Amino acid sequence: MSRILDALRPAYARAWVRIRGNMRVKTWLLWEVVLPTIFMASVIYAYHNLDAPRIFIGFVVVGTMMMNFWFNVLWGMGNVLYWEKETGNLEVYLLSNRPIYMLLLGMALGGMLNTGIRSLAILLIGILVFGAEFNAAGLLPATLVFLLTLAALYSLGLMFSSLHLVYGRKGIRINEVLGDPISFLSGQYYPISVFPTLLQAVASLLPLTIGLDGVRRALLLGEGMENLYIHLAGLGIMTLILLPLGIWILNRMVEKGRRDGRLIMRWL
Amino acid sequence: MWGIIRRMLAVVWLTFKEQSNWTSLPVYLLYIFINPVFQVALYGYIYIAVAHLSGITSPEAAFYMVSGIALFNYIGSGLYGVIWTIHSEREHFRTLKYTYLAFPDLQLYLTSRGLYHYLVGLATSLAMLGLGMLLIGYPMLGSLDTLPNIAILLLIGIAWSSQIGVVVAGLSIYSSEYGPVISESFGGLLFLLGAVLYPVSALPPWLQPLAHIFPMVEWMELMRHYLNPSYIPGDIGGLWTLLVIKTLATIVITYLYFRLVERLVRKTGMLEASLHH
Numbered sequence: 001m002s003r004i005l006d007a008l009r010p011a012y013a014r015a016w017v018r019i020r021g022n023m024r025v026k027t028w029l030l031w032e033v034v035l036p037t038i039f040m041a042s043v044i045y046a047y048h049n050l051d052a053p054r055i056f057i058g059f060v061v062v063g064t065m066m067m068n069f070w071f072n073v074l075w076g077m078g079n080v081l082y083w084e085k086e087t088g089n090l091e092v093y094l095l096s097n098r099p100i101y102m103l104l105l106g107m108a109l110g111g112m113l114n115t116g117i118r119s120l121a122i123l124l125i126g127i128l129v130f131g132a133e134f135n136a137a138g139l140l141p142a143t144l145v146f147l148l149t150l151a152a153l154y155s156l157g158l159m160f161s162s163l164h165l166v167y168g169r170k171g172i173r174i175n176e177v178l179g180d181p182i183s184f185l186s187g188q189y190y191p192i193s194v195f196p197t198l199l200q201a202v203a204s205l206l207p208l209t210i211g212l213d214g215v216r217r218a219l220l221l222g223e224g225m226e227n228l229y230i231h232l233a234g235l236g237i238m239t240l241i242l243l244p245l246g247i248w249i250l251n252r253m254v255e256k257g258r259r260d261g262r263l264i265m266r267w268l
Numbered sequence: 269m270w271g272i273i274r275r276m277l278a279v280v281w282l283t284f285k286e287q288s289n290w291t292s293l294p295v296y297l298l299y300i301f302i303n304p305v306f307q308v309a310l311y312g313y314i315y316i317a318v319a320h321l322s323g324i325t326s327p328e329a330a331f332y333m334v335s336g337i338a339l340f341n342y343i344g345s346g347l348y349g350v351i352w353t354i355h356s357e358r359e360h361f362r363t364l365k366y367t368y369l370a371f372p373d374l375q376l377y378l379t380s381r382g383l384y385h386y387l388v389g390l391a392t393s394l395a396m397l398g399l400g401m402l403l404i405g406y407p408m409l410g411s412l413d414t415l416p417n418i419a420i421l422l423l424i425g426i427a428w429s430s431q432i433g434v435v436v437a438g439l440s441i442y443s444s445e446y447g448p449v450i451s452e453s454f455g456g457l458l459f460l461l462g463a464v465l466y467p468v469s470a471l472p473p474w475l476q477p478l479a480h481i482f483p484m485v486e487w488m489e490l491m492r493h494y495l496n497p498s499y500i501p502g503d504i505g506g507l508w509t510l511l512v513i514k515t516l517a518t519i520v521i522t523y524l525y526f527r528l529v530e531r532l533v534r535k536t537g538m539l540e541a542s543l544h545h
Contacts, residue, residue: 031449038456042465043314049466050329052318169290173299180306188310190317 010098014106015113018076022114033121040064040122043189044130056190058134058220061126063188065119066149066212069112070182073153074175076111077104078160082171091264100254101247104161108154138218141225145218148235149211155239156207158246162253165263186212207238272376279371279380280387283349287384304341304392308400311337311465315404327406329466331499334400335492336464341396342389342422343429343462343484344455349385350378350433351451354440358542365540375526378437382430390422397495414494421491428483428515431522438529444542463488483514 022028040060047056081104084090093103126132164171185199186192186208192200203209214231217223225232257263288296315330357364371377401408436454440447461468461475462484468476479485489501490511501507533539 025445028445028449031446031453035449035452035456038453038460042456042460045460045470046311046314046333046465047318049470050315050318050326051324053322056318173290177299177302180303180310184306184310184313189314190321194313194317194320 007099007102008105010096010102011106011109014103015110016106018107018110019113022110029118029121032118033125036064036068036118036122037125040126041130054131054133055220057126057130057132059191059216060189061123061130061132062216062219063186063212064126065122066146066208066215067183067186067188068115068119068122069150069153070186070208071179072111072115073157074160074178076115077107077154077157079164079172079175080104080107081161082164082168085165085168085264086266094254094263101158101250104158104250108157112150112154134219135222138220138222138224141223141228142215142218144225145211145214145228145231145235148232148239149207149214152207152211152235152238152242155242155246159242159249162246162250165250165253165257182206182208185209188212191216204234207235207242210234210238275371275376276380276383279377280384283381283384300388301392301395304396305399307341308334308337308396309403312400312403314465327404328499330404331401331406331408331496332467332492333465334404334406335397335495336488338393338396338400339488339491340459340462340464342386342393343425343458343487345389345392346382346386346426347429347433347436347458348451348455350382350430351436351440351454353378353381354437355444355447355451358444358540362542368539374530375434375523378434379430382433383426386426386430408496411497414497417494418491421487421494424483424511424515425487425491428487428518431518432482434522434526438526441529441533442538458482458484461485483511483518486511486514 043060044057047060081090081100084093093100127134160171160175163174167174185203186206187195187203191213192203192209195203210231214228214235217231218228254263290296291299312330312334315326315333319325354364357367367377368374432454436451439450443450458464461471461479462482463479468479468485471479486507490504490507492499493501493504
């Protein structure tokens, strides 16, 4: 037990820094809630303008809430090793002789908490200001799908972070082109059932698409576990594949960086 | 005058190099088109989803949305290009102090950095417009007669939006903590209020007066009209008058404001106060 706790210490330490860092300026929280809310409001008004049924407000609120986690995976986890390198922290981590994936676990946990607070605020705004309606009975299955989605997404983030370690500035560009395409493919503002079949199949390869669909089904349509087991199984399998794969790729990239002498080289 | 144009062209070239030197030209071209293409799909599908799931169709509303998102891309690209210069040169490249020393006029420098992004925005917006209309199946019939009006509006768009960008960049100089969020929020505010996805009348009444502060609404409606002459947003002459007055006011206010900001920044030593303090 003490060995497990000892192994988790770097994760705890990094998560603490991340949480504290994000809370350093209190009003950041306000801005970070306001910004996605502005875009959410725009889409809700667009739906109003089209006389869309009320359920669409729920689609938008859930989509905005969950998309926040994707952006956190991209910029708060994937991109972070690049910035640690630029600011000179990476060499300190590497010298600490602790597995680097534990540091990333800390970043993931810290990021999840920070993003969770912001997403909760967005959910409340969606309900109180825009009148989104959710089915309380779907809360438990929605939570399960949501947690599994986070596990799969942050495992994917582990893989991204290794790309950033090697590709430097190119990694930032990769992140940039993973914004709108993923928003579209995951069905941020509508269910993907409106897509052509082939596009639905491609979109279903993303954990976020499955997670969003599952949470919407539970919270908006009131579907129970019996209808969501495919979502749960899919997300579970994705996590089981992505997590070890992410750790393996990360270790390989660190090794490669060491071999090529580029691991802590800045401005690449 | 030639000196100013030469400086501006040099900055446009610098911006191109800074934006593209991480890869080859074909990959860079692919990179600049990916997000806009998916963006028009993301918002175009809002209309398709409603039509698909509820049977409600309104080709005019679809045209409004798709043209709005394509035009916002043009304005947004340039605006963000201007605004992010402060953040990227101070935090990422740490060159803001050198720029300040080397370039005679920071306001002109910021505007010139934006110019490159307007060019990219124009190319990607054209692609978005074509793809978007294809996606929603709207038979937009363009007319060569309206091209001069569109060209003038594109230039006016640069004039007002780049200067709004300069105002926000001025705020960003003062606050490294809030610079990025102010930038993002301002773009979001224009997206919400600027007649992008819906007309101003679709906003709650208390938000509608805010929408008329900026020249964005008039610009968007006139652009739509000249892209598709069957779309009549109201009194065209009145819209032109309002657009010109608001644009001139934006330019004058920005000029005065930025002089003040520059003086204060030098006085308080905030030019290089980065987030890593």
